Amino acid sequence: METVLIVEDSRAMQRTLRRLFESDGLQVRLASDGVAGLESFKKDTPSVVVLDLKLPRLPGKEVCRALKAYAASVPIVVLSANTEVEDKVLLLELGADDYVTKPFSPKELLARVRRAMRRGEPTTPHGTTVAPETPQHELLAFGDIRIDFTSMEAARAGKPIILTTQEFKLLKFFARSPGRVISREELLNEVWGYTNYPTTRTVDNYILRLRQKLEPDPANPRYFMTMHGSGYKFACNSVVTAPEK
Structure with a gap:
């Protein structure tokens, strides 16, 4: 229960x-x-x-x-x-x-x-929760970064990286929409669950954290791109996948 x-x-x-x-x-x-x-x-x-x-x-x-x-x-x-x-x-x-x-x-x-x-449970395209018959690890790889969203483990060049729950959620949301420009308001709504929140500073702080942990050069981001006046874009061709059986 x-x-x-x-x-x-x-x-x-x-x-x-x-x-x-x-x-x-x-x-x-x-x-x-x-x-x-x-x-x-x-x-x-x-x-x-x-x-x-x-x-x-x-x-x-x-x-x-x-x-x-x-x-x-x-x-x-x-x-x-x-x-x-x-x-x-x-x-x-x-x-x-x-x-x-x-x-x-x-x-x-x-x-x-x-x-x-x-939040974070696997869903169908219609939004209904599904229970997989066997555990499926959702994986993401870009550059020297390897992410396992199921076990909530991250590594860079084989060395563990500590990500918070919210950082995993934000990264997963980006990874499911690579190349799409996403507004701060949409991120607050979809990742934090707020439809009306008085500040978007939280999003900016979390993007900064992801850059510091995952970018080769945080000062010149390659993956977490700021789209001025619009929001952010995850500039990566990788998508969240399940490993082959």
Whole structure:
């Protein structure tokens, strides 16, 4: 059964969230502080984490960073009463998959959690999720870079490269549309899941990171091209493929 780990210090909010997710068929585990949340996560990795920012013992931002370092593929949806843009950007850059501001609509939160869980799953051209009969590794190769999106492993000239979950997602989206100019707004919508977001600086920061990690010369990019006034283009003929059996 799919499991949601709720890291929230408010007992009233814990009860509300438990009812919400259990009514949707999810198994719920609770942790009342940051340290307990980390311990629960490492003991039995959940399907998704709902994380409050203001936690005793260990702040939510540090919990987010630690969770992604331990298991980068597990989605994290952050809850916070803080509406500051800078905090939202920081959380996304730490690896959070979504950010929901309190007070929130229960239906919206549930929809965002479900979307975070589905994001990255293989889909048909009509958008329906498919479950492969056997695991298929999705691979990408360009220059001396080798990427395995399934195992979330990356290497450059045979040496491992550390990419965050969001960096993998962004790279995968580019790799599925090589040569196409993609706007920052489309990237925020498709990769981060936002239809209306107050800044596109996050996209620029992530492009910079990919260049630093994957380009031969980050100052003169060959693959991640800026198309001034339009967005970005992945200038590569390689596509995401599955290895031959």
